Amino acid sequence: MKLYTKRGDQGQTDLLGGPPVSKNNPRVEAYGCVDELNATLGLALSVTKIDEIRKPLITAQHRLFDLGAQLATSPPTPDTSPPEPRITRLHVAQLEAQIDHACAELPPLTRFILPGGGELAARLHLARTVGRRAERQVVALSQAEPVDPQALIYLNRLSDLLFALARRANQLEGLDDVPWEPDAAEA
Numbered sequence: 655m656k657l658y659t660k661r662g663d664q665g666q667t668d669l670l671g672g673p674p675v676s677k678n679n680p681r682v683e684a685y686g687c688v689d690e691l692n693a694t695l696g697l698a699l700s701v702t703k704i705d706e707i708r709k710p711l712i713t714a715q716h717r718l719f720d721l722g723a724q725l726a727t728s729p730p731t732p733d734t735s736p737p738e739p740r741i742t743r744l745h746v747a748q749l750e751a752q753i754d755h756a757c758a759e760l761p762p763l764t765r766f767i768l769p770g771g772g773e774l775a776a777r778l779h780l781a782r783t784v785g786r787r788a789e790r791q792v793v794a795l796s797q798a799e800p801v802d803p804q805a806l807i808y809l810n811r812l813s814d815l816l817f818a819l820a821r822r823a824n825q826l827e828g829l830d831d832v833p834w835e836p837d838a839a840e841a
Contacts, residue, residue, distance in 0.1 A: 672728025687788035
């Protein structure tokens, strides 16, 4: 099987179980953003050996692949059944437990922070912002077609986890979070 099919040369792509759609279809935009989020997690993973951060990121990559497949499936028609949800309440609960674990080790936030600190934290903050965009794209899709609500909740919690892990990465590396200073002098 060749990597290229040439079916996309005219701006169309295939959904799982459905007809070709435009590559700017809201469903394609949504799963494309989820794929991009998954890639940013891989980018963060490439610079850390910290198991406390690696394990939840690796798990999230697998769940994001599941979510991407779910979003890449044609919506149900009156003649078909909806696809089985791949993201469940259990997955959301696991993220919440991971957030609680990471936050238990962190000092409370008393001010806004900027994305940054060490390289790993910066990559996790980048992943968080891509996650928020993926969430917005899935919301846009949900306004046009049915979307499993757990998918939205999962993306929302994953962004929260990435924020917590970015702070934890800085802490484990002995770095401070970068506080936002509204009156900072221009450089």
